[in-house]
Amino acid sequence: MTEATADLEHYSAQLEAAAARLDALPLHRLDTETSMLKEAFDLVYDAGVFAFHRYASDLHETMKFRLFTTLAPRSGSLAFLAIQILAANKIMHVNRFTQLDTYLAKRCGIAINHLRAPVTVVSATQQNGAYRLNGRLTWASGYGIFDTLVVGFHCEGQEFQAVVPFEPREGFTLGTPTETFVGNAMHTVDVVLDNYEVPQEHIVASHPLGTYTKNKSVSKTIHYALYGIGLGAVDVLEDEEVRCAAGARLEAVKTAFLATKNGEELDRLRIELFELVQQIVTTGMILYGGRSVLSTERLQRYYRELVMFNANGLNNALKRLHKQAFFSALESTH
Structure with missing residues (x-):
């Protein structure tokens, strides 16, 4: 047995043990x-299945696939926090953060996707070795x-990433948790930054x-989650003919x-996967x-949860493909 195979087996054993403990919880309440x-997140965290840094990087994609196909059938909200x-x-890790070990020992979320916006969403000024942030962080899940x-911000023609405590404090005001038809347990909030101070050592x-x-990079994470939901849906199906197909x-x-x-090709397959799982779930419900x-x-x-995951990470190309798929489906009915 190679070292890589042994590491994957070790990870899979940790994941299976965590899944067995999750199955003892009232999973429908996690949403x-x-x-x-x-409670579920802490259980999985303590099992070490988020600690990818303990394994060789060339194993991470396989580990990610196994993680999301294990978590998504049990709780989309839990799988969504896993993405974070x-x-x-x-x-x-990739930026070799000087306080990496300290923060890997914490439960850390993310509020950074606004860096892909064509304008500055969160700006900062540098004063006395610290940064003062102003702006609004949106869709910060896991409060x-x-x-x-x-978090991400712009300062003097650069984009920065920094770690900050996820709690209300001076200059860091949390909004009311967003109410949605799915994932309310994630406590997703907006954060208003008003001269919020970030010390240099947290950059x-x-x-x-x-x-x-x-x-x-080209990511397959949403594919893994959609597929995981599909696995869960197939598992529930009672009609053997439909289940097999x-x-x-x-x-x-x-x-x-x-x-x-x-x-x-991944964009096209994501749409195909979404529509397939949606059809499986709908047919199963009927x-x-x-x-x-x-x-x-x-x-x-x-x-x-299917809708929640498919609404994540949508770009203009994916939106166009969904629109084309809609019109193609209309034409096929005539």
């Missing part, structure tokens, strides 16, 4: 109750669950403007997205009947 979601902490930890956030990195957008088609799409690194809308049933939750 609406922050205390329950925090993995992204925050990776930013700190009450994450200890810290990796993770600085780069030329546009670096975050330029360096964004749905499972076979889901595996075919999985094989396709795992095999490619082409961004355009065949199961009115009971499927009960909060304790998995299919209604998968329906909502």
